[in-house]
Amino acid sequence: AQSVxxxxxxxxxxxxxxxxxKCTYSVSGNPYLxxxxxxxxxxxxxxxxxxTGDNLVKGSYGFEAEFNKxxxxxxxxxxxxxxxxxxLYFCAVRDLQGGKLIxxxxxxxxxxx
Amino acid sequence: xxxxxxTPKHLITATGQRVTLRCSPRSGDLSVYWYQQSLDxxxxxxxxxxNGEERAKGNILExxxxxxxxxxxxxxNLxxxxxxxxxLYFCASSVVPTTNNEQFFGPGTRLTVx
Numbered sequence: 001a002q003s004v005x006x007x008x009x010x011x012x013x014x015x016x017x018x019x020x021x022k023c024t025y026s027v028s029g030n031p032y033l034x035x036x037x038x039x040x041x042x043x044x045x046x047x048x049x050x051x052t053g054d055n056l057v058k059g060s061y062g063f064e065a066e067f068n069k070x071x072x073x074x075x076x077x078x079x080x081x082x083x084x085x086x087x088l089y090f091c092a093v094r095d096l097q098g099g100k101l102i103x104x105x106x107x108x109x110x111x112x113x
Numbered sequence: 114x115x116x117x118x119x120t121p122k123h124l125i126t127a128t129g130q131r132v133t134l135r136c137s138p139r140s141g142d143l144s145v146y147w148y149q150q151s152l153d154x155x156x157x158x159x160x161x162x163x164n165g166e167e168r169a170k171g172n173i174l175e176x177x178x179x180x181x182x183x184x185x186x187x188x189x190n191l192x193x194x195x196x197x198x199x200x201l202y203f204c205a206s207s208v209v210p211t212t213n214n215e216q217f218f219g220p221g222t223r224l225t226v227x
Contacts, residue, residue, distance in 0.1 A: 042221075043115065043117075043219050043221050044203065044205075044218040045115070046115075046215045049213070049215055094213075095169075099168060100146065100158035100169060100171055101146075103155060103156040105155050
């Protein structure tokens, strides 16, 4: 069965510092990985995806993610955090049958001025 | 704005009642997915439709049903509601259900069962 895990419930970062939100995956076959962000009382917004190719994927709002096959990880990163980045972040893997997204439990990112 | 619309935004109802949640996918998207977000279960896939046909089922209760209409909008019907059904229900859409297509999420319907 495919799954993703986000080992941290919460990440606290000072504004201007780099941030990392961790995600590890377990799949049989090639992984199709996604990051979404959820702001309070809003739906999920797509940030970026890894399908194949370069291990460093660039996405929206200055976010990027690094795919590491040997460590089965897909960590979300940003060089310089903004207060407005504070939100709930979800890592997800796409079901190989082309259907559902399987989500991690989410990581609450808090960026303080 | 993702282009996916959901109505209503909020729904408050009593146990035992039945409600219908509506979703309109992005223009051109043929596949619709329903997810439930709750504090204890997280984000869970419920059901998927593609071009009017049910394609996949997840952890959807027998009291819940859904359909996708010829104009591609979808409805999720929840009946005999229980307190535990209180959650945020999201609809998402994608062009076609292949593994490299991202899904675009609507703003959700917050259901409160009293």
